[in-house]
Amino acid sequence: MFWETSSTIAPGNGFSLFSATHLCWLAAAAILFFLAGRWYRGADETARRRLRILIGILLICDELAKDLSTLATGRFEWAFLPFHLCSINIFVILAHIVRPDDVKSEFLYALCLPGALAALLFPSWSSLPAWNLMCIHSFSAHILLALYPILLLCGGYRPHFSRLKPAIFPSLAIVCVIFVLNKKLCTNFMFLNNGGSGNPLAWAESILGNPGYLLALPVLIALVWAVMYLPLEAARRKRAA
Incomplete structure (x- = not known):
């Protein structure tokens, strides 16, 4: 069952929301967020950048493990392409690593962080058993996606909604492209074809x-x-008063 996907796994092998399996993953994520955030807060910029690069490398490896394993076992689907909201944030993170700025940081705070946390709380891969590559990939990738903006916050970044405005129209354009792509490939990227399950x-x-x-x-x-x-x-207005 290690190589099965949500489409090929037999029913009854998965885990329930907020079961022991799910709660263990959430607890591990919370501990990682706390420890990494605490370390990041006290680190210098060189060490911080190295950790951000490491997260980017791990995300790429995570995606390659998913794609190469499903290709090798004949289980690859168009739905595995990185066009879900969380997957698109991988590209934003890589761009932030190369050239960090406040607009990218804001995008990661406003879209990547809540999207990744929502996926962890309501995993769409719950039909898979705990010891399964796609299950491990899905949890680990979303934990890394949430960790990156959490580190930015721990490092002193302060969000402001006005910084998100330059990213809104490009985001709407992406949604339109993904909507058409879903129709062509019969996929459900960004949940634009249906609401999925358990969320x-x-x-x-x-x-x-x-x-x-x-x-x-x-x-x-x-x-x-x-x-x-x-x-x-x-809080900002209170400090200004």
Whole structure:
């Protein structure tokens, strides 16, 4: 079962949300975030950059392990291409490593961090057993994706919603391209074809139907950003008063 994917695994071999398996992965992620963040806060910029480069290398290796293993075992699918929201953030992280700036940092905070954490809380790969390459890949990749912006925050980066505005229109263009690609390849990148399973979009789809569930997507994003930005703005205004 080590090489099986969500499409090839027999039913009944996976794990339940917030089961012992799931909670162990979440606990390991939380410990890593804490320890790495604490180290990063006290490190100099040279050491910080080395850790950021290491995360980028690990993400590339993670993606290659997924693609090469599924190609070698005849289990590759178009859905494994790096066009999900979290996968696209790999390219943003690599660009940030090469040339860091506030716009990329803001994009990673506003989109990569909540997306990766949501994937860890509501994994779409729960049909797979714990000792499975695709399961290990999915958990480890999303942990690394969440870790990168967490380190930026620990290193002193302070988010501001105004910095995200330059990235909004390119992001909408990407969504349009992915929507067309989904239709061509019969994939579900960014959950634009259906809500998936076991996550808030799936619940929205059960109520609003398809494509009605897409109406919940901007609402969900607005709620997440309100939680992420309003306390920061309130604290900023309090300091300025």
